[in-house]
Amino acid sequence: MSAVSALTARGLSRTVWILVIARAVNRIGAFTLPFLGVVLAVELKASLGQVGLILAVFGAATIPSRLLGGQLADRLGRRRTIVLGLAGCAVAQLWIALSHVLWSAVLATILLGLAFEIYEPPSQAMIADVTEPEDRPAAYGLYSAALAAAGVLAGLLAAAISHWDLRWLFVADAITCLSCAALVALALPADVRRERPADRPAAVWRDRRLLLLLAGGTVFATIYMQLIIGVPLTLLEQGLPKSGTGIILAVSAVTLIVAQRVLRVQHLDDFRAIAIGYLLVAAGLVVSAVAHGLSVFLLASVLWSLGELFLLTRYLTQASGLAPDEARGRYLAVFGLSWGIATTIAPITVTQLLKSAGPAGLWLTTAGAAVVLAALQPWFRKRLAPAGP
Incomplete structure (x- = not known):
């Protein structure tokens, strides 16, 4: 599908809107990260130094996560990569919720970091695939505005759910990840087979x-x-x-x-x-x-x-x-x-x-x-x- 045909008479393409909605819903559920340190310290009795180290490892894991997302987006396909990243986040979130010893939560946190950014490169690339260059600022602007709005609602939901057991936050986030994966798998167009790039990744x-x-x-x-x-x-x-x-x-x-x-x-x-x-x-x-x-x-x-x-x-x-x-x-x-x-x-x-x-x-x-x-x-x-x- 060409970029021109992807634009509807009313503005941005259906694909862009689906990506924006899916990302916003997932962002609403992504209110667990600020509470991860609390769970490690309160529920699993980690020291302050251990909490800082674990969160630093999570942050470091997000770097190869984004690179992996880019590689898979070009080779496996945009839609498949998005679904894979969201499913990985859901598994990690449920693992954290079910962890009762620190080492288990640490492994789950590392998995979460490795899956956390896989979604971004294929979703951003797909937006570029279906829009003309002059329309991309509007498409990416809608994407960022939706994330901002969802972030506010995420904070409100976190404040409400956090009155219960904090582990339920991770269960709720896993549910939103799986819901978005299902939406993307069912509603986005199938991946287009792309020619293998002649250059090596290092290029x-x-x-x-x-x-x-x-x-x-x-x-x-x-x-x-x-x-x-x-x-x-x-x-x-x-x-x-x-x-x-x-x-x-x-x-x-x-x-x-x-x-x-x-x-x-x-x-x-x-x-x-x-x-x-x-x-x-x-x-x-x-x-x-x-x-x-x-x-x-x-x-x-x-x-x-x-x-x-x-x-x-x-x-x-x-x-x-x-x-x-x-x-x-x-x-x-x-x-x-x-x-x-x-x-x-x-x-x-x-x-x-x-x-x-x-x-x-x-x-x-x-x-x-x-x-x-x-x-x-x-x-x-x-x-x-x-x-x-």
């Missing part, structure tokens, strides 16, 4: 443009993760209520959803849109640096959320545009490593900057990095331009 790593894009995407992902980690700590430092974090996340999600519906920025090219996105993020970070009340943090969240919308959609558009059709899954998997790297870096940078410079120093430093990336977009434009004949 992906020799694409200098992809590696440059990975570097830029890692900076964005690190800024994003610093917000996720740093905002709750900043509120704590400012003596604001813990519930403020949930309110800020809700406002951020609403901003993404409304902006996706209202903003018409398809006429902007990727580099100009990315520059605008970084400037909006920087503005939100500067406001965060001077904020001492929840209302000011809410204003900041609107600004940085608008910026994230520009950045996430355009980076994915660029990554999918660099890739040849037969290697798109692997390209998106390599680009997606930016999130694994950022998840490792951000906790260190946030805690060290908070310790040495306080909240103002943290957010002003991060804003400076965003401004530098905005200024570098003309340089990126030249380096990422297609090679001449």
Whole structure:
């Protein structure tokens, strides 16, 4: 099916909508991760040091998970890989729920990490497969907005279910994974047989443009993760209520959803849109640096959320545009490593900057990095331009 025929008269294709719905439902169920450390410590009597090490191993396992997802997406097929990743997550979640000794939970956590990111490369690649390049920002924007909305509902469900035995959280997440796997298997089109790529997998790593894009995407992902980690700590430092974090996340999600519906920025090219996105993020970070009340943090969240919308959609558009059709899954998997790297870096940078410079120093430093990336977009434009004949 061509990209043109995939677009319906009312907008994005049925395939895109199914992927968005499946990912959103799965995101609603994915509220277990923040509670994994609690289960390890309370239910299985792990020490604080052991909990930190186990969670670090989980994070490390997500890196090969994404690479595996890219390889399987190009070789096994998009739909099969999505179903495999979701089923793997379900098995791991049920294993954690049934574990009564620490070593069993550790093995289950490693399996969860290895399955956790398999879904992303094939789903992102499939969106690119069925959309024209000019429509991809809208498709990826819808994808990210749906995840944001589902994340808010996930938090509410987690708060409700966590009053019972925490193991039920993992059972609920396993059920949503299996439900999404069934939806994908039944509703998405069958995998198209693709020609085996003539190049070896290592050729992906020799694409200098992809590696440059990975570097830029890692900076964005690190800024994003610093917000996720740093905002709750900043509120704590400012003596604001813990519930403020949930309110800020809700406002951020609403901003993404409304902006996706209202903003018409398809006429902007990727580099100009990315520059605008970084400037909006920087503005939100500067406001965060001077904020001492929840209302000011809410204003900041609107600004940085608008910026994230520009950045996430355009980076994915660029990554999918660099890739040849037969290697798109692997390209998106390599680009997606930016999130694994950022998840490792951000906790260190946030805690060290908070310790040495306080909240103002943290957010002003991060804003400076965003401004530098905005200024570098003309340089990126030249380096990422297609090679001449």
